[in-house]
Amino acid sequence: MTFRLAAMLTFLLAAAPLAAQQQPPPPSPVPAEDQGLSVTVTDENAWQDLQVAIPAFATDREQATPANSQGTTALGLELARVIYNDLKNNALFKPTGPDALPKPGYSEITAPNFGTWRGRSAEDLVQGYVRAGADGRLTVGCYLYDVALGQELTRGGWVVQPAEWRRAAHKCADLVYSRLSGESPFFDSKIAYIAETGPKDHRVKRLAIMDSDGANHRFITNGQATALTPRYSPDYSKIAYVSFLNGYSRIYVYDIGSGTQKLITQSTNTTFAPRWSPDGRTILYSMATGGNTDIYAVPATGGQPRRLTDSPGIDVGGSFSPDGRKIVFESDRSGNQQIYVMNADGSNQRRISFFGGRAATPEWSPRGDLIAFTHIVGDLRIAVMTPSGGGLRYLTNDWQDEAPTWSPNGRIVQFFRTAKGSGQASIWQVDLTGKNLRRLPTPVGASDPAWGPVLP
Amino acid sequence: MNRLAITLVAASALALTACSKKPPAQLPPAPQENTVPPESGPPPSTGPAPGTEEHFKSVMNGRDVIYFDTDKYDIDSDDAAALRQQAQYLLQYPNIRATVEGHCDERGTREYNLALGERRANAAKNYLVSLGVPAARLTTISYGKERPVALGSNEQAWAQNRRAVTVVLQ
Numbered sequence: 001m002t003f004r005l006a007a008m009l010t011f012l013l014a015a016a017p018l019a020a021q022q023q024p025p026p027p028s029p030v031p032a033e034d035q036g037l038s039v040t041v042t043d044e045n046a047w048q049d050l051q052v053a054i055p056a057f058a059t060d061r062e063q064a065t066p067a068n069s070q071g072t073t074a075l076g077l078e079l080a081r082v083i084y085n086d087l088k089n090n091a092l093f094k095p096t097g098p099d100a101l102p103k104p105g106y107s108e109i110t111a112p113n114f115g116t117w118r119g120r121s122a123e124d125l126v127q128g129y130v131r132a133g134a135d136g137r138l139t140v141g142c143y144l145y146d147v148a149l150g151q152e153l154t155r156g157g158w159v160v161q162p163a164e165w166r167r168a169a170h171k172c173a174d175l176v177y178s179r180l181s182g183e184s185p186f187f188d189s190k191i192a193y194i195a196e197t198g199p200k201d202h203r204v205k206r207l208a209i210m211d212s213d214g215a216n217h218r219f220i221t222n223g224q225a226t227a228l229t230p231r232y233s234p235d236y237s238k239i240a241y242v243s244f245l246n247g248y249s250r251i252y253v254y255d256i257g258s259g260t261q262k263l264i265t266q267s268t269n270t271t272f273a274p275r276w277s278p279d280g281r282t283i284l285y286s287m288a289t290g291g292n293t294d295i296y297a298v299p300a301t302g303g304q305p306r307r308l309t310d311s312p313g314i315d316v317g318g319s320f321s322p323d324g325r326k327i328v329f330e331s332d333r334s335g336n337q338q339i340y341v342m343n344a345d346g347s348n349q350r351r352i353s354f355f356g357g358r359a360a361t362p363e364w365s366p367r368g369d370l371i372a373f374t375h376i377v378g379d380l381r382i383a384v385m386t387p388s389g390g391g392l393r394y395l396t397n398d399w400q401d402e403a404p405t406w407s408p409n410g411r412i413v414q415f416f417r418t419a420k421g422s423g424q425a426s427i428w429q430v431d432l433t434g435k436n437l438r439r440l441p442t443p444v445g446a447s448d449p450a451w452g453p454v455l456p
Numbered sequence: 457m458n459r460l461a462i463t464l465v466a467a468s469a470l471a472l473t474a475c476s477k478k479p480p481a482q483l484p485p486a487p488q489e490n491t492v493p494p495e496s497g498p499p500p501s502t503g504p505a506p507g508t509e510e511h512f513k514s515v516m517n518g519r520d521v522i523y524f525d526t527d528k529y530d531i532d533s534d535d536a537a538a539l540r541q542q543a544q545y546l547l548q549y550p551n552i553r554a555t556v557e558g559h560c561d562e563r564g565t566r567e568y569n570l571a572l573g574e575r576r577a578n579a580a581k582n583y584l585v586s587l588g589v590p591a592a593r594l595t596t597i598s599y600g601k602e603r604p605v606a607l608g609s610n611e612q613a614w615a616q617n618r619r620a621v622t623v624v625l626q
Contacts, residue, residue, distance in 0.1 A: 226602060293575075316567050316568060330568065
């Protein structure tokens, strides 16, 4: 699939850009390519003020498309809006969206009128086009220009089904973000979570999914049984979650393609906290037996579970290191909740949190450099530390924030916040600077976010 | 809101007399659910049939629930007295089965609370078994912090929510 898209892309970029060849070669080869802009978000000042103009995407000719009832011209505007919102809502740059900008024509896409954009103080320019093919599929091209240098920085193109048009926009936003920040992409990804409705003592909790920007929202379960703590499989084909169906707390693996689900263990013990290994082959779960909770590993396709912990306390959760060799988990074996690391086979268990208070729900960053967790000292706050337990740093400061999940590039943490009194839950996200905090728009109350990887 | 106010009054009244432990803040009588069966049911005057959850609840008069301190799951003397009454009932009706539900207050993480609730339910179950109730007749389930009965975000509400509830299965 990816390969085919890539091949088509090469073809289309060779054939389509009418004016690309006429563009004069850049005066100096590869200027400022990897200097200055590739900084980490902990040093955000360098590029967070970057002015990026994102005008409406052009179309070669107006055509009907299932992706937009008004045709490809209107779709081009929507594409630019999605890219604009991706960049704006994540406080990465200072984008200006298509509604405040002139609309470049199709021939301008590969030969921007840099003078116009310089006059608008744009430092970078994102232009693109959309075309509807005879088979209905959409071809979306995306170009990033440095306005001051008058030069193309990068380009990308994707062929998508009409229903997946937003993915092309996210791919473009990812391309722009990666090129300008030096970080890995993350917009083209999805989030599983628990949708909450109803009063505090009769709250309905349903499994739901959405794109990283909240679009394409869908409820998976109907709310008859309480659902908790979903986790997407790394390939997005399945979701493991806890359901109280039939009066037991047990883990189901829901298959998105077929709409069917199956239990990962037939035990009627309280079974919870499902987690996928990075390769999708193993599922960790926690099971309570006679007041003692331990962590088990079971092949995702079924089979004999293996017990990884055997302390008399509560051992719960677990999050694999990106290489799959270690697991960070939570245990109260010392008397209260603390964070431990062990090898993936359960050996060499050792505590890493020693900074007072209680520490819970550890999640290993996809980059491997940090562990996000819930720190409890009266209030519950989201914090990060290194995998050796150093460098404690708070990202939030509210009454009750818990259960962090990482963006696919390890630069943003989502979590859920519970309001004092009402118990209303909502999903929030914050970047590693701790400064860019925002609530995610969800149709109803929301908890237990689980962010999946970037789509291929 | 009204119910909360009543609870607070009850709690402060209890606090004067009760031992140091939690004020189980005697829950106001459960808003007698609309369980009055439609026409065909037994005449209202007879009350719930023995061996049913309704009958158990009315005989227990609040002692179908035991309460715990923050993060704790030990059975204290108040709990033991309640569990003795529960055991008596369960032994009196040897055909009924029961499940013990473990619950937590909202001030903890979701998954840990599922484990802690199971610990509490299990502690209650073990005590009932030690009093002669066959283990095969008892099951446990943890709802963690997902099913609070007291809705406030304060010590009194949390004390009422840290509980194990014995429910007779029909």
